[in-house]
Amino acid sequence: MTAEPLDVNAVTALVADAAAAPSLHNAQPWTFRYLRDIGVLRLYADLERTLPRTDPDNRGLHIGCGAALLNLRVAAAAAGLSPLVRLLPDPAYPEFLAEVHLCGTGPPDGALAQLGPAIRHRHSSRLPFRDEEIPGEVRDGLSQAADGEGAQLLFTGAWHVQSLLELVRDAEDREALAPDVREETTRWTHTELPHAAGVADGIPGEAFGPRQRGTSAPVRDFAVGRPMPGRGWAPFEKNPNIALLGTARDEPVDWLVAGQALERVLLRATADGLVASVTSQPLEWPEIRWAVRDPVSSMAHVQMVIRLGYGPEGPASPRRPVADLLDIL
Structure with missing residues (x-):
């Protein structure tokens, strides 16, 4: 691990990119907690944003939170970081989905870093596409x-x-x-x-x-x-x-x-x-x-x-402000 954890502004930017992920009905069922002394960002399921009729097992919730985690990893790699991720680190707390050590050692993942610009351009498009095969x-x-x-x-x-x-x-x-x-x-x-x-x-x-x-x-x-x-x-x-x-x-x-x-x-x-x-x-x-x-x-x-x-891009869906998603301890 590096000696210097990230400052709050850098973590806020990472969480903003993470929160651009898709989720079932755009419920955005995630929260984050940053332990600044040790440079660890934790991802939690927001159980107030479940869809008990549509998603009774929370499968869709986990998929949405996984998408947010990938965005976080991409944004971190684009910022020159090498995050270390543990999934479901505490079986006693199933809503605790992942722990991310932001300042891991080694070079950043270049393949993920290349995807950084796509985070803000990705939107679901429910418009007609062209009848054209994908190469x-x-x-x-x-x-x-x-x-x-x-x-x-x-x-x-x-x-x-x-x-x-x-x-x-x-x-x-x-x-x-x-x-x-x-x-x-x-x-x-x-x-x-x-x-x-x-x-x-x-x-x-x-x-x-x-x-x-x-x-x-x-x-x-x-x-x-x-x-x-x-x-x-x-x-x-x-x-x-x-x-x-x-x-x-x-x-x-x-x-x-x-x-x-x-x-x-x-x-x-x-x-x-x-x-x-x-x-x-x-x-x-x-x-x-x-x-x-x-x-x-x-x-x-x-x-x-x-x-x-291939076709027109879809419009952006709204996103919750980072202040509602991120706790800093």
Whole structure:
């Protein structure tokens, strides 16, 4: 370890980048605590921001916090640091997700540092993409990004894309019959256009994208049947590029791994000029989650469905101020 811990301003900047990560319904379910005397930053789950109906096992919460952890590692590497990370360091406190020694020894991770500029440019795009294939070398780079974090990324064939679309519709039908799930979605998604000032979380109406004319891409409709004046319709790409992100096991530590892999893939995609949206909708129902898996692949547990392609960037979603996320001791 180096002798001098980081000052508060540097840590605040790192947490701001960490908090730019995606999360289920943009709930931003994370808090940080900096122990300045020893240069340690701790990541905790914010249990007041759980989604008990949509995410009863907190799988999505862990994935979102894992994505924030990856952003933290990228920002630290870009700042010339070599952080040392321990996942779930205290079994007695499962909400204590990771401990990051910011001033580890050795050179920074150059591959992660290169992704630093993508942190602020990555936004989910629920807009139509162009019907254009992703080159093989770009796909390989995305798969390597997932592999570098201990996860697997698999691009699905056309037949499986159709199966996924059917599973998305099945999940939508199940949600329509579950008022408690609909109420939770309504709480975290805002149909006002433009987005209400002062709201620092949830998904703004501008980020919903248009309603699909037909159903060809797995894009979640967060309006959930609510009226939304000014929102139009549009055809989406007929041959979407869909990838499944998965892990060998399905425990909290694997969800944190999946979150880091997801964000590394999304940052790599952003750096490569791609846009993306993710959906966990068919993964939120245990009865159909198993069917999302590609039966001819070796992927054991699918953690996220990712739509990738070329097209317009999505608008930024709001973020909570760092002062609400970071305690300094």
